[in-house]
Amino acid sequence: MAENKALGKSSISFGEPVLIMGSGSIVGQMENEGPLAGCFDKVSDDKNDMFGEDSWEKAESALQKEAIAITLEKTGLDANEVRYLFAGDLLGQTIASSFGVLDYNIPFMGLYGACSTCGEALCAGAMTVAAGYADTVMCLTSSHFASAQKEFRYPLEYGGQRPLYASWTVTGSAGFLLQSQAISQSANKAAKNNYSCKIAITGVTVGKIEDFGIKDSFNMGCAMAPAAAWTISTNLKDFGRTTDDYDAIFTGDLGSVGSDALYTLLDEQKIDIRSKHYDCGMLIYDLNSQDVHAGGSGCGCSAVVLSAHILHKIEQGEWRRILFVPTGALLNKTSFNEGQNVPGIAHGVVIEKIEM
Amino acid sequence: MAENKALGKSSISFGEPVLIMGSGSIVGQMENEGPLAGCFDKVSDDKNDMFGEDSWEKAESALQKEAIAITLEKTGLDANEVRYLFAGDLLGQTIASSFGVLDYNIPFMGLYGACSTCGEALCAGAMTVAAGYADTVMCLTSSHFASAQKEFRYPLEYGGQRPLYASWTVTGSAGFLLQSQAISQSANKAAKNNYSCKIAITGVTVGKIEDFGIKDSFNMGCAMAPAAAWTISTNLKDFGRTTDDYDAIFTGDLGSVGSDALYTLLDEQKIDIRSKHYDCGMLIYDLNSQDVHAGGSGCGCSAVVLSAHILHKIEQGEWRRILFVPTGALLNKTSFNEGQNVPGIAHGVVIEKIEM
Numbered sequence: 001m002a003e004n005k006a007l008g009k010s011s012i013s014f015g016e017p018v019l020i021m022g023s024g025s026i027v028g029q030m031e032n033e034g035p036l037a038g039c040f041d042k043v044s045d046d047k048n049d050m051f052g053e054d055s056w057e058k059a060e061s062a063l064q065k066e067a068i069a070i071t072l073e074k075t076g077l078d079a080n081e082v083r084y085l086f087a088g089d090l091l092g093q094t095i096a097s098s099f100g101v102l103d104y105n106i107p108f109m110g111l112y113g114a115c116s117t118c119g120e121a122l123c124a125g126a127m128t129v130a131a132g133y134a135d136t137v138m139c140l141t142s143s144h145f146a147s148a149q150k151e152f153r154y155p156l157e158y159g160g161q162r163p164l165y166a167s168w169t170v171t172g173s174a175g176f177l178l179q180s181q182a183i184s185q186s187a188n189k190a191a192k193n194n195y196s197c198k199i200a201i202t203g204v205t206v207g208k209i210e211d212f213g214i215k216d217s218f219n220m221g222c223a224m225a226p227a228a229a230w231t232i233s234t235n236l237k238d239f240g241r242t243t244d245d246y247d248a249i250f251t252g253d254l255g256s257v258g259s260d261a262l263y264t265l266l267d268e269q270k271i272d273i274r275s276k277h278y279d280c281g282m283l284i285y286d287l288n289s290q291d292v293h294a295g296g297s298g299c300g301c302s303a304v305v306l307s308a309h310i311l312h313k314i315e316q317g318e319w320r321r322i323l324f325v326p327t328g329a330l331l332n333k334t335s336f337n338e339g340q341n342v343p344g345i346a347h348g349v350v351i352e353k354i355e356m
Numbered sequence: 357m358a359e360n361k362a363l364g365k366s367s368i369s370f371g372e373p374v375l376i377m378g379s380g381s382i383v384g385q386m387e388n389e390g391p392l393a394g395c396f397d398k399v400s401d402d403k404n405d406m407f408g409e410d411s412w413e414k415a416e417s418a419l420q421k422e423a424i425a426i427t428l429e430k431t432g433l434d435a436n437e438v439r440y441l442f443a444g445d446l447l448g449q450t451i452a453s454s455f456g457v458l459d460y461n462i463p464f465m466g467l468y469g470a471c472s473t474c475g476e477a478l479c480a481g482a483m484t485v486a487a488g489y490a491d492t493v494m495c496l497t498s499s500h501f502a503s504a505q506k507e508f509r510y511p512l513e514y515g516g517q518r519p520l521y522a523s524w525t526v527t528g529s530a531g532f533l534l535q536s537q538a539i540s541q542s543a544n545k546a547a548k549n550n551y552s553c554k555i556a557i558t559g560v561t562v563g564k565i566e567d568f569g570i571k572d573s574f575n576m577g578c579a580m581a582p583a584a585a586w587t588i589s590t591n592l593k594d595f596g597r598t599t600d601d602y603d604a605i606f607t608g609d610l611g612s613v614g615s616d617a618l619y620t621l622l623d624e625q626k627i628d629i630r631s632k633h634y635d636c637g638m639l640i641y642d643l644n645s646q647d648v649h650a651g652g653s654g655c656g657c658s659a660v661v662l663s664a665h666i667l668h669k670i671e672q673g674e675w676r677r678i679l680f681v682p683t684g685a686l687l688n689k690t691s692f693n694e695g696q697n698v699p700g701i702a703h704g705v706v707i708e709k710i711e712m
Binding site: 012057058084088093094095099106107108112128130132133134207208335338 | 362446447454470506699701
């Protein structure tokens with residue numbers, strides 16, 4: 001078996017690719033009215049996106065519970081065949097995850113990286129499988145528009161105005177089932193591959209907190225752009241690659257404003273990603289017609305776009321190797337009210353199509 | 357090099373022990389008035405434990421910043437020699453960590469496991485080093501009495517009464533520097549060993565969320581006891597050990613009430629740990645004289661007790677192999693106010709003395 005390698009400042013190249021055997025997504029109604037309509041596995045049938053619950057927080061836990069169920073069903077596995085679960089969300093003390101995953105009885109590592117958590121979970125999950133610590137793990141994140149507004153800004157009833165550079169928290173959750181090559185080829189415990197090819201995580205770049213002094217919690221795109229720039233440039237340096245080595249580079253939720261900031265920051269390092277950059281926050285909504293201002297955001301944003309869109313395009317051959325970089329803004333309402341900055345973090349995941 | 361092994365349901369045995377090269381602790385004044393007085397590396401010189409800051413949240417970040425500084429100084433390393441940092445705390449969106457670790461520029465994975473986070477960080481850190489992903493990592497947690505009261509219950513000014521089964525959140529933070537055997541023996545980047553012997557993490561048991569229906573957020577001991585019982589019994593099963601194989605078993609912060617619940621739960625599985633069980637929450641304060649009711653709690657509690665007490669006793673030969681099981685209660689103020697249960701989680705870390 002080829003060896004895993006620690007590369008450069010912060011990256012890891014896996015000796016054996018860690019397979020993404022399947023993924024399941026669930027979203028609110030508005031997410032299914034955007035450009036990715038029809039791509040999700042399940043959509044809320046209730047215009048308030050309560051998912052059968054009586055509070056927004058419980059609704060978000062229901063999203064996670066459902067995302068696990070869909071992912072297990074699509075991959076044909078039982079919960080007890082998943083050795084570890086890596087999950088997180090945006091709520092205080094990550095309660096959406098605690099209550100969402102409870103019933104599955106899977107050993108659990110709780111993560112917090114704000115909206116970068118999907119990247120952090122995929123990094124931790126892939127590292128765990130590649131090290132041989134587990135045959136099969138699940139990575140999971142969620143966000144809910146209403147629970148996030150209440151958590152970070154004002155409850156919806158307050159009716160506060162949002163500035164044009166603000167983003168819109170995605171209501172959604174996605175789970176990803178990672179498995180080692182060896183177990184995927186065995187008669188026992190092998191998951192059903194949801195794709196007609198092998199799709200795998202071949203390396204990761206763990207992010208670093210970057211603080212550029214942004215103090216406006218609505219302006220998350222600019223708060224996160226420096227962290228995305230660090231992760232992208234570090235990934236290229238660590239792996240000895242140029243942007244030519246990636247067919248596409250996805251950030252999590254920089255939105256239109258943050259994406260421009262990212263281009264400017266990378267220009268200083270003579271890195272130009274404009275022709276192959278997509279932002280999950282701008283893919284999920286129609287920015288002209290859906291009144292979301294700068295785009296989507298939230299732990300669920302990059303997760304559902306990866307699950308419902310990116311992985312399928314890789315399967316279809318549109319992209320062969322991509323860099324997936326969910327981005328997070330590190331704040332809470334107390335730090336914001338006490339006048340602290342909003343630093344950012346972004347974790348990088350290299351995902352590739354591998355011929356069967 | 358011996359191989360890492362995934363054992364049983366949730367445990368990992370490391371082929372090469374992951375060395376704890378050093379550790380640094382900082383606490384508030386009250387923590388230094390208990391049984392461990394004089395054992396900590398640094399103590400607040402301000403009776404309000406503000407650590408030079410103007411808010412409780414910033415004070416907690418200052419604790420983390422200082423714990424890293426002490427740990428780096430004691431091990432003779434620069435921050436840039438630490439490849440990854442695993443950290444967490446109790447505040448919403450783990451802001452104590454985000455702002456505490458910011459200046460060190462170390463690639464960062466944010467964790468949330470409530471008061472079990474010290475165990476989660478040591479699991480993740482040791483797994484990362486043992487897999488060869490990093491030569492050197494730091495694991496870090498903190499809690500602050502005043503920031504935790506404000507976060508979970510009432511700000512101190514409110515003067516609320518605490519029931520006798522409530523615990524007292526420890527003001528403190530500790531960092532742990534983990535290093536691979538190979539790098540510790542090299543001329544380059546080897547940390548100064550703070551101990552006269554090798555102390556190492558030889559295995560871990562990742563915890564699982566357990567919900568026994570507790571609804572009282574003050575009664576955290578009973579909320580966490582089932583998770584501790586699961587982790588201890590799973591560790592014994594997975595490693596094929598009995599309690600005789602451990603010289604001592606430490607829980608994080610069950611307190612007096614939760615410890616009794618743990619004994620009862622383990623009795624059902626015919627496991628008796630009474631003669632070798634210690635609870636970090638009961639080691640840090642004098643329960644008779646310090647008016648802390650059931651004992652200490654918080655992410656910082658088990659961390660500073662491990663750093664200032666347990667590791668030294670292992671060095672002195674009092675214990676040869678211990679099981680360290682920080683325990684966490686999974687709630688936030690919204691979940692509590694909405695009447696949800698308080699589930700618990702506990703992560704297990706096997707720490708051993710290894711002859712030089």
